[in-house]
Amino acid sequence: MVRPIAIFFALLLIAAPIARAQTQPVPPAEVEKTLNAAKAYLYKKLGKDHNWEQADAPKHGNDNRTEAGQWGGQTAIAIYALLAAGESHRDPRLAPAIEWLKKADIRGTYAVAFRLLAYTKMPRNEEFRRLASADLKQIMARIKETGNSKGMFDYADGPGNGYSHSRSQYGVLAAWAATEMGLEVPTGFWQNMQQAWVRNQDPSGGWSYKHPKEDKLPVTPGMTAAGLATLYLSYDFTAPPPACNGNPTSPPIDKGLAWLAKNIDLYATTKNYDRDFPMPTLYAVERVGLASGLRYLGNTDWFHKGARFLQEVQRPDGSFPSDYGGITAQTAFGVLFLARGRAPIVMQKLEYDLTVGGKATVGPWHQRPRDAHFVTRFVARETERELSWQIAKLSAPAADLQESQILYIAGSKALTFTPEEEAKLKTFVHSGGMILFNADCNDGAFTQSVTRLATKLFDAEFRELPQDSAIYTRQMYSPKDWRPMPRVLGLSNGVRELCILVPNDFARSWALNARAGERAAHFQLVANLFLYANDKSRARVKGESYLLTRDPKVKPSQKINLARLQYAGNFDPEPGALPRLATHLYNTRGMDATISTIKLGENKLGADTHVAFLTGTARVTLTPQERDDLKKFVSGGGTVVIDAAGGRDAFAAAMLNEIKEILPDDAGKMNTLPPEHKVFTLAKLPEVDYRDAVRATGQSTKVSRLRGLDLNGKTRVFFSGEDLTHGLLGSPTDGIIGYDPAYALPLVANIVEHAVAK
Template sequence: HGIRANVWEYALRKAPYEARYRTALERDFKWLLSALHETGWRYSMTSTDWDNSCTQYGVLGIWAAERAGFSAGDAFWAKMSRHFRGVQNDDGGWGYVAGSSSSANMATAGLASMFLVFDYAYGRKHAFKAGQPNPFAEGDARAVLDAMERGMTWLGKADGQRNNAYYLYGIERAAVAGGRKYLGGVDWFAEGAEGALRAQAPDGSFPLGYTGEIGTALTTLFLVYGGAPVAIDKLQYGEGTAWNLNPRDAANVARSLWQAYERPVNWHTVSLSDPVEEWEAPILYISGFEAAKFNDADVARLRSYVQRGGTIFAEAADGGKGFTASMEKLVGRIRAGAALSALPADHALFTALRQAWTNRPHLRGASDGTRTWFVFSDDYLAADWQMNRTESDAFPLALSLLLYVTDLGALAGRFSTAVPPGEGAEARDGRLIVARARFGSDDDWDAAEATWAAVAPYARHEAGVTVVEAGPVKLTDPIHANLLHLTGRRQLKRSDAGRAVQRRVGENGEKELVDAFAGSPAFAESARRELEAMFGALAPLEGNAPLAVGRFEGGVDLTRGVRYALPARRALRRAGLEVDRAHLKVARVGGRAAVVFSAYDLSAALAGVRAWGASGYVPASARRVVTNVLASIAEG
């Protein structure tokens, strides 16, 4: 009944006017309430005892009915709160029944249920309010939060059963609800997925300790929901709970995005001690009331996150002035000279979603010329998120923000990879050195910080080229690399000394790759002028040129099957150009294409930086173009 109730609730979301689904859900809902004993559920209506396994599914069924508009009442959730706290063992885990030893399976059952209990019994009734006692720092709400934290700690130390389908489904429910990527320092999804895939039967089923049907059902739920993309990371910083005054705000945002996207979407808590590469979400949410303190190493991590395409969204809980001032300062520390300014009503963040705002949130942001990378809300949105007031403008704003930062693109799940399946190309001898050109007095030259680390595995797999990135090279310094990469967002200005050095590109077989980051028109036009001042008029890459058709080891044909983002496709059509081939220009030195120029973005697409309205190649095609350049150099 509990599991089936979730089927009816899902069906109702897909067909909300199907009375038969609502009737079936109501029938299971009433059965569950009638079968509930003083402390929990067992297998049948006539059972007089309970166990935590059946009880977790009873709670799950009531939760599904509540989502569909039925109400079990506050007394039910209070009863479940007392039950799971009362039977939690001193070590933090749960057993099958009261007094039995803690087990990993039952710990996941207790934890997953406690998250639902907290949301319905406490989380949706309160939000942090300045000048008042923190509702989540005392009383029953605090007791539940502490119980969940002790449960997570126990589970992180336990020996999980990654070859057990029941455990996999349970760990997914608990960890996803808690926004945890790691438990006890272990990536629970990676470990579980590896075990599941190794144990998959030849017929495609996942028995994992059960019949093929049951094991496959539970394991599939684990893989689908546990491997779902992460939309928002919430940053843990400082001491205590100052970063988490509204403990379920991000969880409720993720749940609403899940419904809007009509596919699973997760959230994570991340720490400043975690590698930036582990911050998977395109949005990093920072919240607080008092001033937030970040040292230089913290700021460097935040800067790297932004350079990798992340967008920081910050909000002061109930208008905390100290936190607001610290965020205004943080913007300038992340990017010198940057400051927050009001986002106008026609900013893409507000228009990405066709939304009739009741009270359009007041936002400020900082831009790098191609995208707004820091957004600060002067309104207290997290209160609505925490209390799950989905009718407020706070939830459409979260969706609109996600659409903006992803440029309407799809989120990548845990199984996404840029490297195609199958055996890769044989590795070539030697390494290909790439250096990024450093210019100007600001950090515009560093836009492609993450580009070469992102494309290197693909180039190795497809063309056998081992790419090594050297330190940045000033345009006035000699070039000791096989490929010099120049990109930026703003107008490029080079000194005469820099021009003299650049004229020597190609004399020893080097190449220079120049592209406009995110398709920046200012950079594209100024870079083209500078290149033509040095090398003469740039010529379109001819359709039969080796670089165009990939006439070398590891090369691919760029005259067909190339795809662009929508703004670039529109620009190409206006110019009367084909939209399924690469459009590059070259400068020749000694008859060789020494400089390759693209007015359309390559770098941002390769690095995973999505800028709203960016004019460039889609990532898969950008990888093909750049790998051709690398393979042509390796060919000699």
């Protein structure tokens, strides 16, 4: 008997950090190009009668023909694919097609399933619930009840025990889509589905088209992915309440994933094999990847392998080859794979070990295997876009860890990371990321270990997240509506929140998908965190990265010295800012920059430093010795860049006073720099732009407010009351009063180039 519990994803499939890159990642711009061409093809084939059907009227029957048993399915899948790819249901091309779909006499299992899936992308109103209810009634009435077909589906409401796993996966998808519309599907249905698919699993771990004893057809990646995706769905509705007694396992899931990993060469390939249907297989594998959180199947990145395949087989007109069911359907499958598979990642859940007695043991990181899945589904619905989650390991490359702004760490035992792992966590945060900690079962040892770890890594302490935090005041949900107010702790660098700690186990609510009453806040907090960490609308699709690495092809033409100036205060809130600037200077300006920290007031700021950076987040008063250092530096030909990190007014006001103290005879000459100043023209800059928090103030976002002070005929003091420091990270955090990162980085690079120019 299989335990109906949530799934622990087989460690053998996600553990190995080596030999990953069997397929070169497809650049996001190329994915976008392939996707847009396919979408354009679908629109081009939309008929004048507002549908994609090849026959004007159906010839209903229990078959797979698009002009008969599955009539209406081409229109349903095309609409669903376009909506999943970000098109609006109000689009004048789609709106009439949606009206056609609502009225069409659709009866086939495939066709009904895709109509229900399309409805999940529509407004959640009574009309669509009524339409979905009628389709659900069709689906529920055709479940087979005897023999190996029990719990399975046929092409339509056919007689006898005809079924296949291909047809049946869409029957289950239809029921799931109905639940997304708020309709009730009995728990017994999901138990029935779970038992049926486990019963029909091949001894090898995969699935063929029918029960192993009655099927002469081979086990295939498409049917195996269909089996896995269906089990994930059924387990979502049958899991017992989450506990804290270790990471649960599911042998059928583990066996299926192992088969898929072993046979991954049969996926997304131009080599033909028996029962080879590449496009539906892509869609099935994508569903497994999104449900499981796995980036890799074995050592293969399933998304990039599939995206590369689609890029290779796409025709000049944007369509994908038809192996079955017509070109429209196959192209729609490709659109679904690309649009959903590249979806921005809300959070990455960290898989980690614990060190006990000097030995590494598996940590309790995944006691709630569906927590990230359900809370991601909630955020996706609320923000009306495709979103995903993913599992990560600290042994992964930095680029993998940075695919999401949020790294989620859960557990019910004290964390014991190695020094190397701690360094990776520190780098992740200093590169612009945020860590979300959840204490499973309110475990005190976990919470205490988190507070010790965070203080050690970031030299700061947790406090109650302030009510005026941008996480609360600038996002979708206000804590004023949360009763009772849940306890949320935050650790800040003065610019942004670096870590969030939930000591009272919100993940239990996520794992139960329980959003009623006071538990609503547990989901809404994550929606707010996602929007905060991505400046509301700037979440990156898979493959997009703001991490920079040195280009090995570049041969630098000059060496320069940059300095971060230290004083008695928060002098370096974003330690990753200057290193990223240095990499940008190396790649784009041929400058090999050395970065040092120089303590003001010790007469160490000399002519060998080209540009010194002075930043902070709070009011500060420099000592006479510190002021003297700065005066000598700029008077002797050095350049200083002063900015209020995060756009904090207290630091900006303090620095304006300091400039008056340091350069009393010249401070009055500091003015906003005109557009023709060299810092705006040395290298072409993008249009001036600011973050969303600046737009909210009503200030102009199309003009620079950078100020400068000339000494001896050249600008030596640059002052910005708006953030530049956090902008250098490239991180899209909300609540920052500052320049958009895409503008801040090249602007500061121009300042450096201006400073070192003879």
